[in-house]
Each structure stands twice: as structure tokens, then as C-alpha cells.
Amino acid sequence: MDSPSKSIQENQSNQSFDKKVATWEVKVGLAEMLKGGVIMDVTNAEQAKIAEQAGAVAVMALERIPADIRVHGGVARMSDPKLIKAIQDAVTIPVMAKCRIGHIAEARILEALEIDFIDESEVLTPADEQYHIWKHDFQVPFVCGCRNLGEALRRIAEGAAMIRTKGEAGTGNIVEAVRHMRSVMEEINVLTTLPKEALVAKAKEMGAPLDLVIYVAEHKKLPVPNFAAGGVATPADAALMRMLGAEAVFVGSGIFKSSDPLQRATAIVRATTYWDDPKILLEVSTGLGEAMRGLSLEQIPESERLAVRGW
Amino acid sequence: MRLRIGILALQGDFVPHAMMLKRLNAESRLVRKASDLIDLDGLILPGGESTTMTRLIEFASLHQPILTLIASGIPVWGTCAGTILLGKQGTDPRVRSLEAIDIEVARNAYGRQSESFHADVIIRELETPFEGIFIRAPKIVSIGDSVQVKGKFNDEIVFVEQNNVWASTFHPELTSDVRIHQLFLKFCEEKKR
Numbered sequence: 001m002d003s004p005s006k007s008i009q010e011n012q013s014n015q016s017f018d019k020k021v022a023t024w025e026v027k028v029g030l031a032e033m034l035k036g037g038v039i040m041d042v043t044n045a046e047q048a049k050i051a052e053q054a055g056a057v058a059v060m061a062l063e064r065i066p067a068d069i070r071v072h073g074g075v076a077r078m079s080d081p082k083l084i085k086a087i088q089d090a091v092t093i094p095v096m097a098k099c100r101i102g103h104i105a106e107a108r109i110l111e112a113l114e115i116d117f118i119d120e121s122e123v124l125t126p127a128d129e130q131y132h133i134w135k136h137d138f139q140v141p142f143v144c145g146c147r148n149l150g151e152a153l154r155r156i157a158e159g160a161a162m163i164r165t166k167g168e169a170g171t172g173n174i175v176e177a178v179r180h181m182r183s184v185m186e187e188i189n190v191l192t193t194l195p196k197e198a199l200v201a202k203a204k205e206m207g208a209p210l211d212l213v214i215y216v217a218e219h220k221k222l223p224v225p226n227f228a229a230g231g232v233a234t235p236a237d238a239a240l241m242r243m244l245g246a247e248a249v250f251v252g253s254g255i256f257k258s259s260d261p262l263q264r265a266t267a268i269v270r271a272t273t274y275w276d277d278p279k280i281l282l283e284v285s286t287g288l289g290e291a292m293r294g295l296s297l298e299q300i301p302e303s304e305r306l307a308v309r310g311w
Numbered sequence: 312m313r314l315r316i317g318i319l320a321l322q323g324d325f326v327p328h329a330m331m332l333k334r335l336n337a338e339s340r341l342v343r344k345a346s347d348l349i350d351l352d353g354l355i356l357p358g359g360e361s362t363t364m365t366r367l368i369e370f371a372s373l374h375q376p377i378l379t380l381i382a383s384g385i386p387v388w389g390t391c392a393g394t395i396l397l398g399k400q401g402t403d404p405r406v407r408s409l410e411a412i413d414i415e416v417a418r419n420a421y422g423r424q425s426e427s428f429h430a431d432v433i434i435r436e437l438e439t440p441f442e443g444i445f446i447r448a449p450k451i452v453s454i455g456d457s458v459q460v461k462g463k464f465n466d467e468i469v470f471v472e473q474n475n476v477w478a479s480t481f482h483p484e485l486t487s488d489v490r491i492h493q494l495f496l497k498f499c500e501e502k503k504r
Contacts, residue, residue, distance in 0.1 A: 017430045025444055026429060033323055034359075035359075036322040036323060052405065053405075092418060093362055114425050269363070
């Protein structure tokens, strides 16, 4: 090592550098690492191991998967930390968990548990009908759901480091996730065609901060990773969401409500990577056994729809 | 002739690597099957989840083709999960290593996401520090005699090289600083000649 920079290195080696934690770069950085992957809902350590074995990039630890939350009714809350801890101990991939919309205390508990990502989720019963959490104050990153671009940008303004579609969780029906992803992508496309002065009016109309609206118009994408969630039940569903622009996919009830979870989970992981290769999609979609039964949206009364929670 | 660099694109942050290469006027090719490895001047293994990549490398039967490419002397650079895959096989069977560089790597060695950080890193070939972003990062816990240190964060070894293989535990692709990608392209250019 006799390059001219050797002396520079020796000079610098006397310096000691500090770590900066919980910065925006570090929060969005983890979301970047999850891209192209599948995040799976699990309710115990055994399921978490199956998810990891199938190739999940992360698991979402919760007491009941959304399909069972629907059946169970009542108030859905943050899971018991004991259950989350058991899942953290079972796998090496990141572990996420959900808190109720606006429930700052649940989020603080999950942070103390050193969860890797908090999902401020409409799947649980909202704790605050007026405000979401101010997420910049937390050490750990947050993901939030959205139905359109304005909602996505409001959550990012509050500090969400990842956005996902809301879809309609626990239905095994992809139609709402498609609606939400289409909406976000189309609105992004429209912004890129507008002059600056029109962006001010757009920001007002969408109820989104102007600086983020300008960012989207200039970069033709959200400033954070944009994932799909809510109703994914098959490898083809995962591939479809990737085709529509999702950078990764959450699968909730679709895996452990199916007849062969490991095989289905593995197939969804492969379909998420090879979303644009129909031959592989054909191969991984074949002979998977029964998918979760699923619900049509008409079967769900307006009052029981999860996507309308939050604003 | 523009350099053509492959980026393993099974999962993870392969797009930021591709954007860096674009800024530096190199061609990038996303690698998802063995035929994508033909006619490359370099290969990057990005960050992401090493367990997931292991499963997908297995599915795509890419293990041996990547080893063949490395054996042919073409420069290969792993960042974070890529470093885990390039290092020696650990005790955890959930990750299958390529064993292409003589280093032992401990996964998630700083802790969970709340311990992720960025900090200045000293790089041997660079005159000023480089901002290293470490996401649930691994640590290089030991290096073989023929491995050279390219970068350190304080006393920790975070960037190494051995023959045509580079391994870093941080993510230059997540910064706007192109200097390390520039060095890699220079290395690919030299090897090509």
C-alpha cells in the first residue's frame, strides 16, 4: 500500500468518527433493502420460520391476521410484546409490527422492543380519528398505507419512510390494492406534465405539502419506497402489483389461510422477483393447492371496510 | 467502449447501484438468470436480505455460474448482503456463501434497525472521508493473510479486497457520492485490458 494517499490515511487515522443513528437516510435505507421482496404476516414463531424459509425479506408480527380480525370483530390492538419477541428470536430477517393509527404509546412500546419497522395500520382499530403519529420523533422507521398520492405525501410529511397501498386487508381480493396503486401512479404521472404554478394548486387540491409535490413532479416517483399491500393471495397477484409499479409486496392473510403455506409463500417470493417473466410465473403458479377463500367487496358493508380508516 | 456491469437483481437495492453506474456513464445489466452473466466487465452483489437472496440464487441455479465468473477474474463487488454472500460460509445454513473472499462475516452485527447508522469511513484510495451508511450491517470479524483492507470506520474493517473481489459492509449506492463506484469502474477497466 504505497500509494500517495498513504500519508493522508495516517493523518486521518487519528480522527475518531461518530455514529449518527435514526436519520432519514438510515430509515429509508432499510426500506430500500426490502425492495423486490415479500413481507409476510405471521402470528407465531413457527410461521415466521416458514416465511423466512420461503425467502421473505421481513415478517409482520401480529396476533391475528387481517382475515381473522374481520371474523373476530371488536377492537383490534397492538399485539402482545411477548408474541413479537418470540418472533424476533426465531428469525434473522427484519421484524415489523403494527400499532393503531394515532396510538403514540403503542408505537413507543414497539420502539422499546427494537422492532425494525412500525406499521401505523388501518388494519387495527384507529386510536385517533383526527391525527396520525408524528413519526419523525421516533428512532425506528414507519410504514403507512394510502389510497392515493395526497394521502401518501401526508404520511411522508409526518415521517413515514415507506408507503404501501391500503388495499382491503383480509379479503384475498386484489381489487382495492390495484385501485390504490393505479391512483398513486396516475397522479404521479399527471404531476410530471404540469408547470410549477399548477403544482401549487395541485398541492392544495390533494392536501399535500408543496415541497413533496414538487419532488414527485421532478423525480417521477415518491421520495420513499412504494410497496403494495391488501388482498394479495396468489403469485399472480404479487406479479400484478409489481407490474403496476409496486417495489415490493406485503402478503397478509393470503399465505397462512391457504392449504400449503410454505409452497405458496415460496411461489409468491419467486413471482415478486420474476414478475415480468411469464414462463416463471406459469411455473410457480402451477399446482399450489387451494388459495384463501376470499371476499368480494360487495360482501363487506361500508362500516367494516378497513381502507377508509385514516385520511 | 462503455463498461457493462451486471447487478444481481434478485432482491434488494439493485436500482440505486444502477443509477450510480448511469451517472458514471457505464452500462448496467440486471442479473436474474445465468445467461445474464455473459459478457460482463464486472458484477455487483447489492444489499438486501442474504437469506432471501440465498433462496433465489438456488431457484435460479446461479451459484455455480457466479463462481465461474469470479474464477475468470472479472471484478466482483458486494455491498452489505453481497459481502455476506461473498465471505466464508458461516454456521447458519439459512445463508449459503460463495466463499469468494477469505473473510469471516457476522450478520446483523450491530443489532437491529435502531442501531443502523451512518458515519465517516476512511477509504485507502480517497483523500477525504466517505459517508458510510450501515443498515442492519454485518461486521467483517476476521480477514485472511492475502486480504487487503480498503476502508475502516474507526478501528473496524468495513471494506476489503482480495484479487478481483471487493466487499464492503456499508452502502455507497445510497449516497450521492460516486467516488467508490468510480474506483470500481476503474478497476474493471484495468482488468479488461
